[in-house]
Amino acid sequence: MPELPEVETIRRELEPLVCGKTFAPPILHMPSTIEYPEPEDFSGLLAGNTIVNLGRRGKYLLFNLDRGILAVHLRMTGNLVYTASGLPPGERFLRVSLPFAGGSALHYSDMRRFGRLWLVSGPDELEEKVLKRIGPDILEEVDLDKFVALLGKRQRSRLKALLLDQGFAAGMGNIYTDECLFRCGLHPRRQVSSLSRKEAEELYRSVKSVLADGIEHGGTTFRDYRNASGALGDFQSRLAVYGRLGETCPCGTPIEKTREAGRGTYFCPRCQK
Numbered sequence: 001m002p003e004l005p006e007v008e009t010i011r012r013e014l015e016p017l018v019c020g021k022t023f024a025p026p027i028l029h030m031p032s033t034i035e036y037p038e039p040e041d042f043s044g045l046l047a048g049n050t051i052v053n054l055g056r057r058g059k060y061l062l063f064n065l066d067r068g069i070l071a072v073h074l075r076m077t078g079n080l081v082y083t084a085s086g087l088p089p090g091e092r093f094l095r096v097s098l099p100f101a102g103g104s105a106l107h108y109s110d111m112r113r114f115g116r117l118w119l120v121s122g123p124d125e126l127e128e129k130v131l132k133r134i135g136p137d138i139l140e141e142v143d144l145d146k147f148v149a150l151l152g153k154r155q156r157s158r159l160k161a162l163l164l165d166q167g168f169a170a171g172m173g174n175i176y177t178d179e180c181l182f183r184c185g186l187h188p189r190r191q192v193s194s195l196s197r198k199e200a201e202e203l204y205r206s207v208k209s210v211l212a213d214g215i216e217h218g219g220t221t222f223r224d225y226r227n228a229s230g231a232l233g234d235f236q237s238r239l240a241v242y243g244r245l246g247e248t249c250p251c252g253t254p255i256e257k258t259r260e261a262g263r264g265t266y267f268c269p270r271c272q273k
C-alpha cells in the first residue's frame, strides 16, 4: 500500500509533467471511483480546469487547479501513470482516464478498487469532504514541539496503533511504522505515557529519517506499487525489519512478527523495548 514516501515520489515525478496542463473531459471506466461529487457532475466540473501545482497531505495527492482541487487517494493498489501519447499504459485495471487538452493524459488504475478521486471547490470543501478526520502531514506540518503536544493528547495509545492513525498525523503506514520503531528502539506495543522526553524525541527523529530515506530511494516497491513513470522504488532493499521474519537482526536476534493494531508487525525483541 502506498505510504507517504510513495505518494511524495509520485507527486515529485508528476508535477513537472502536468503543471500548466488543462483537463479535457475525463473517461470514467469505473464511475464509482469518483467519491465526490456525483460522477456525472465530476466530468463537467473537471474539464477546462488547469493544474497550478501538486500538493500532498499524508497519503492524499492534491492537484491544485485554477478552479478547485482534485484529490486522489490510492488506498491499497491505486496507480497514476502519465503518458505523453495519451494512450493508456496497458494496465489491466484502468478505472479513470484523465486526458489533457493537447493529447497527453493521466491514467488511474486500481486492481483492488479501493482508491478514490474527489473534486472540490477549494480548501474549505477539501477539509469538509476529504480531510475531515485527517491530521497534519507528519513530514511537513509537524515539528518536535507539535509532535510532543500531539503525543500528550494520546497518552493511552500504543505506538504502532498511534502512528498508523491518520487522525493523529497523516502519512505513516505499516511498513514505515515498523521501520521507524526499529530505528528508535521502541517496542510497537509501548504506551505513549511510558515514553521519556528523550524517547519521544528519538521517536520524532526516527519518523522524519525513515520518511526522508524512503523518499530519497523513490519509495518501497512491493507487489502493486509503481511510481508515476512506471519505475520501481528501491527502499525495500533497505528495510531492517519489515518482511524479514526469522532473519537475523544485527544484534544477533531473529526478527519476530506479531499482530498489533490489526496489522502484521515486525520487530526485534532485543533491540526494541
Ligand SMILES: [Zn+2]
Residues within 6 Å of the ligand: 249, 250, 251, 252, 253, 268, 269, 270, 271, 272
Ligand atoms: Zn536487534
